[in-house]
Amino acid sequence: xxxxxxxxxxxxxxxxxxxxxxxxxxxxxxxxxxxxxxxxxxxxxxxxxxxxxxxxxxxxxxxxxxxxxxxxxxxxxxxxxxxxxxxxxxxxxxxxxxxxxxxxxxxxxxxxxxxxxxxxxxxxxxxxxxxxxxxxxxxxxxxxxxxxxxxxxxxxxxxxxxxxxxxxxxxxxxxxxxxxxxxxxxxxxxxxxxxxxxxxxxxxxxxxxxxxxxxxxxxxxxxxxxxxxxxxxxxxxxxxxxxxxxxxxxxxxxxxxxxxxxxxxxxxxxxxxxxxxxxxxxxxxxxxxxxxxxxxxxxxxxxxxxxxxxxxxxxxxxxxxxxxxxxxxxxxxxxxxxxxxxxxxxxxxxxxxxxxxxxxxxxxxxxxxxxxxxxxxxxxxxxxxxxxxxxxxxxxxxxxxxxxxxxxxxxxxxxxxxxxxxxxxxxxxxxxxxxxxxxxxxxxxxxxxxxxxxxxxxxxxxxxxxxxxxx
Amino acid sequence: xxxxxxxxxxxxxxxxxxxxxxxxxxxxxxxxxxxxxxxxxxxxxxxxxxxxxxxxxxxxxxxxxxxxxxxxxxxxxxxxxxxxxxxxxxxxxxxxxxxxxxxxxxxxxxxxxxxxxxxxxxxxxxxxxxxxxxxxxxxxxxxxxxxxxxxxxxxxxxxxxxxxxxxxxxxxxxxxxxxxxxxxxxxxxxxxxxxxxxxxxxxxxxxxxxxxxxxxxxxxxxxxxxxxxxxxxxxxxxxxxxxxxxxxxxxxxxxxxxxxxxxxxxxxxxxxxxxxxxxxxxxxxxxxxxxxxxxxxxxxxxxxxxxxxxxxxxxxxxxxxxxxxxxxxxxxxxxxxxxxxxxxxxxxxxxxxxxxxxxxxxxxxxxxxxxxxxxxxxxxxxxxxxxxxxxxxxxxxxxxxxxxxxxxxxxxxxxxxxxxxxxxxxxxxxxxxxxxxxxxxxxxxxxxxxxxx
Numbered sequence: 024x025x026x027x028x029x030x031x032x033x034x035x036x037x038x039x040x041x042x043x044x045x046x047x048x049x050x051x052x053x054x055x056x057x058x059x060x061x062x063x064x065x066x067x068x069x070x071x072x073x074x075x076x077x078x079x080x081x082x083x084x085x086x087x088x089x090x091x092x093x094x095x096x097x098x099x100x101x102x103x104x105x106x107x108x109x110x111x112x113x114x115x116x117x118x119x120x121x122x123x124x125x126x127x128x129x130x131x132x133x134x135x136x137x138x139x140x141x142x143x144x145x146x147x148x149x150x151x152x153x154x155x156x157x158x159x160x161x162x163x164x165x166x167x168x169x170x171x172x173x174x175x176x177x178x179x180x181x182x183x184x185x186x187x188x189x190x191x192x193x194x195x196x197x198x199x200x201x202x203x204x205x206x207x208x209x210x211x212x213x214x215x216x217x218x219x220x221x222x223x224x225x226x227x228x229x230x231x232x233x234x235x236x237x238x239x240x241x242x243x244x245x246x247x248x249x250x251x252x253x254x255x256x257x258x259x260x261x262x263x264x265x266x267x268x269x270x271x272x273x274x275x276x277x278x279x280x281x282x283x284x285x286x287x288x289x290x291x292x293x294x295x296x297x298x299x300x301x302x303x304x305x306x307x308x309x310x311x312x313x314x315x316x317x318x319x320x321x322x323x324x325x326x327x328x329x330x331x332x333x334x335x336x337x338x339x340x341x342x343x344x345x346x347x348x349x350x351x352x353x354x355x356x357x358x359x360x361x362x363x364x365x366x367x368x369x370x371x372x373x374x375x376x377x378x379x380x381x382x383x384x385x386x387x388x389x390x391x392x393x394x395x396x397x398x399x400x401x402x403x404x405x406x407x408x409x410x411x412x413x414x415x416x417x418x419x420x421x422x423x424x425x426x427x428x429x430x431x432x433x434x435x436x437x438x439x440x441x442x443x444x445x446x447x448x449x450x451x452x453x454x455x456x457x458x459x460x461x462x463x464x465x466x467x468x469x470x471x472x473x474x475x476x477x478x479x480x481x482x483x484x485x486x487x488x489x490x491x492x493x494x
Numbered sequence: 495x496x497x498x499x500x501x502x503x504x505x506x507x508x509x510x511x512x513x514x515x516x517x518x519x520x521x522x523x524x525x526x527x528x529x530x531x532x533x534x535x536x537x538x539x540x541x542x543x544x545x546x547x548x549x550x551x552x553x554x555x556x557x558x559x560x561x562x563x564x565x566x567x568x569x570x571x572x573x574x575x576x577x578x579x580x581x582x583x584x585x586x587x588x589x590x591x592x593x594x595x596x597x598x599x600x601x602x603x604x605x606x607x608x609x610x611x612x613x614x615x616x617x618x619x620x621x622x623x624x625x626x627x628x629x630x631x632x633x634x635x636x637x638x639x640x641x642x643x644x645x646x647x648x649x650x651x652x653x654x655x656x657x658x659x660x661x662x663x664x665x666x667x668x669x670x671x672x673x674x675x676x677x678x679x680x681x682x683x684x685x686x687x688x689x690x691x692x693x694x695x696x697x698x699x700x701x702x703x704x705x706x707x708x709x710x711x712x713x714x715x716x717x718x719x720x721x722x723x724x725x726x727x728x729x730x731x732x733x734x735x736x737x738x739x740x741x742x743x744x745x746x747x748x749x750x751x752x753x754x755x756x757x758x759x760x761x762x763x764x765x766x767x768x769x770x771x772x773x774x775x776x777x778x779x780x781x782x783x784x785x786x787x788x789x790x791x792x793x794x795x796x797x798x799x800x801x802x803x804x805x806x807x808x809x810x811x812x813x814x815x816x817x818x819x820x821x822x823x824x825x826x827x828x829x830x831x832x833x834x835x836x837x838x839x840x841x842x843x844x845x846x847x848x849x850x851x852x853x854x855x856x857x858x859x860x861x862x863x864x865x866x867x868x869x870x871x872x873x874x875x876x877x878x879x880x881x882x883x884x885x886x887x888x889x890x891x892x893x894x895x896x897x898x899x900x901x902x903x904x905x906x907x908x909x910x911x912x913x914x915x916x917x918x919x920x921x922x923x924x925x926x927x928x929x930x931x932x933x934x935x936x937x938x939x940x941x942x943x944x945x946x947x
Contacts, residue, residue, distance in 0.1 A: 024563075024564060024591060025563070025591055025592045155591060156591035156592050158592055295565050295566075295569055297508070297717060297718040297719070298504070298673065298718065299504055299563075299565060299566065299593075301563065301592070301593045301595060303592070303593065303595030303596075303597075304593070304595050304596045304639075304674075306595070306919075307595045307596045307597050307639075307676065307916075307919050308596060308674060308675040308676060309675070310916075310919070311915035311916050312914075312915065312918070313918055363915075364675050374715045374716060374717040374718075375704075375716060375717060375718055375721070376704070376707075376708070376713075376714075376715055376716035376717070377715060379669065379671065379704070382671055383671070386671070393909070393913075394909045394910045394912065394913040394915055395675065395910060395915065396906075397670065397671045397672045397906070398672060398675045399671060399672040399673075399675065400596075400672065400673070400674055400675045401672070401673055403718075486905060486909065487908060487909055487912050489904070489905065489908055489938065490908075490934055490935060490938045491938075492935070492938050492939050492942045
């Protein structure tokens with residue numbers, strides 16, 4: 024069994040991380056309540072939650088999260104430590120400071136980077152030592168701020184040097200257009216350069232999409248549409264059984280969705296199924312060229328009906344939903360862009376024939392790149408998420424991320440042309456204008472690669488001449 | 495003589511379980527349609543081939559289970575133990591913590607050498623348990639990382655260390671519409687390596703077996719275990735004991751050797767496929783009756799027209815009249831209607847088997863010109879019925895069956911290779927572009943050879 028370590032950086036990263044651990048424990052508890060048949064090994068989500076321990080009566084005893092919590096101001100982490108999840112985190116796994124990064128990537132990256140480099144390294148090494156077989160680091164952060172963005176990406180380089188064989192999966196929250204942090208474009212572009220170079224796989228998510236999803240859920244629940252009620256124990260929308268009882272904070276519901284994403288991503292590696300998919304397979308199948316490692320994710324179900332035994336028609340609906348814009352965690356239009364690769368991770372009582380039927384059905388409406396016409400990676404995990412009978416996570420490597428990046432670049436250029444707020448960055452030691460220009464050119468190069476692929480979009484698929492053999 | 499099975503990766507282990515289960519269930523069934531003594535001889539022969547005895551009488555499969563992560567092996571071991579009828583050896587498995595990530599290069603260049611000693615030790619122990627050893631049966635898929643990469647590595651090792659023993663690789667051909675995106679790369683690397691080190695490649699295509707489940711078995715929601723059970727049925731009908739000659743009174747002793755001798759006369763032509771009739775759900779079976787004439791007629795047409803199952807056979811395809819060259823032989827651009835064979839083996843099991851007439855298979859028009867039909871075609875017959883089928887026939891064929899699928903996989907891999915997509919994932923672990931080119935070259939050679947039959 025492999026293990027992963029979650030590194031949560033900054034306010035956003037830690038808040039999402041907190042939701043994630045809450046969900047992970049609930050899933051762990053639910054799965055282990057089912058009496059395991061005697062010969063089966065306990066289905067622990069031991070890969071993300073620490074060794075030993077048990078859950079009795081909902082109280083966690085001695086399970087420790089494999090996590091490192093980093094924030095340059097104390098508020099969020101303190102809240103976590105005073106909350107009901109406090110026993111899950113080892114106090115030795117925390118790194119905090121007081122002053123915060125002031126929404127300044129340079130402060131996060133350079134100042135705190137060098138200040139805390141050794142400490143962070145030590146904590147990471149410690150958590151790696153507790154792992155039997157460490158496979159992956161999950162980094163959760165936002166791109167628009169200072170700590171998550173700057174220090175978070177500083178970590179990437181460190182992880183690459185220190186643990187070259189361990190995968191680095193980054194969940195990045197991209198700022199939406201109406202972001203209240205003025206310098207978020209600067210922070211994001213500077214962070215993008217690091218993501219380009221040091222991450223194995225990035226799952227970009229934007230707040231606007233999450234917000235839209237939550238609004239739709241609220242609408243469905245409140246409109247009382249016939250037969251539409253949210254399932255009582257659904258991990259997505261309900262916090263019943265959650266340990267965090269104070270859940271009316273604005274971002275909680277949104278963070279819950281991202282947490283579900285991470286949980287489903289690792290499900291096939293933790294639980295049994297007829298077609299397993301490990302994390303290293305995600306990178307292998309979905310990253311055809313090293314630079315193009317940005318995956319658009321979509322998750323279903325986000326809200327379900329009360330039927331327990333869902334007949335095939337509804338099952339097919341789940342697949343259709345995964346390819347609709349309503350369920351995407353990034354505002355993008357994959358159906359009208361080019362797919363480089365697509366992965367479908369199914370959980371629950373779904374068989375290979377259901378999967379194949381739906382792929383056949385959806386394929387004609389999607390455009391795949393010429394050299395990967397059947398580029399589907401699939402996995403079947405037998406254990407569904409709590410409160411649902413099945414679920415589907417779709418990860419697409421699609422050129423539709425290009426507009427997101429181009430928009431980001433535009434916002435950056437608007438600020439940069441006027442040199443607005445630049446002095447905050449340049450006064451940090453080691454920062455020069457060249458850092459900015461390099462970051463922009465890195466992003467431009469990435470956009471260019473996507474452009475080249477898009478250019479092949481409507482060309483007829485030609486078979487290349489094959490090797491000819493002299494007989 | 496005994497066969498040692500090596501199950502590799504998720505696919506290999508899942509299938510391996512179904513195969514042993516099917517073999518034992520059939521041998522212990524009471525529907526043998528023959529006398530008690532006959533049945534007992536059959537059981538004993540089956541047991542000797544695939545199982546060894548343990549103290550408490552529960553048969554232990556002669557198998558080595560290999561996987562790079564523990565979930566599937568644990569499941570397989572427990573399913574076998576649960577059945578109560580047989581089990582796997584306690585120490586017969588090798589597993590690691592982290593899989594091969596669908597990366598052939600990782601399986602072949604990293605996992606293989608790293609764990610070579612442990613895996614070969616396990617295999618050696620299993621071989622030593624055999625009183626007389628017939629050869630290896632290696633079950634693996636082509637699309638993933640462990641089965642394909644480590645499978646290729648282990649087969650190579652077996653060739654070096656057991657050069658006198660036979661190796662047959664059971665290969666699972668993935669669905670055309672991907673299960674794994676890099677499956678075409680993994681497939682061509684596997685096939686080209688196995689062609690050098692294996693003695694015979696027995697191929698099962700997921701697409702074909704899936705259709706059997708859908709059309710013949712009428713299964714609505716087809717799962718991998720349904721597919722694996724159909725596969726196990728086909729393999730069982732090939733590997734269960736049969737008589738050595740028309741009037742002999744004991745079962746064949748060397749199944750692998752006999753198979754290879756009949757079916758692989760030339761090392762350039764190693765790809766074998768299996769077709770069986772009849773195949774249906776148990777419910778339908780109760781209401782069906784069969785004649786040998788009918789079964790064999792279907793089987794022959796399935797061979798000629800390249801059909802994968804007994805439904806939807808194209809009856810218009812005919813063998814070329816002798817003396818005239820067959821149409822569409824030379825190039826693949828024209829549809830290969832007629833399937834030319836190098837060698838065929840028909841195995842018949844069940845009631846009145848002696849009366850079955852296989853003359854249709856001896857037609858020289860079915861075969862290439864370089865083997866006399868008397869050498870190219872063989873039939874094995876057994877009175878003892880197989881798995882509830884009063885009469886069953888299976889055809890193991892070395893023919894042009896697999897040219898089209900092979901050509902497709904090579905084509906798709908070539909297209910992807912031209913764009914260099916995913917290549918960095920392989921070069922990371924030591925498989926360079928030249929290795930890919932070598933693989934392409936050898937497989938184009940195989941395609942061309944089969945096309946020119």
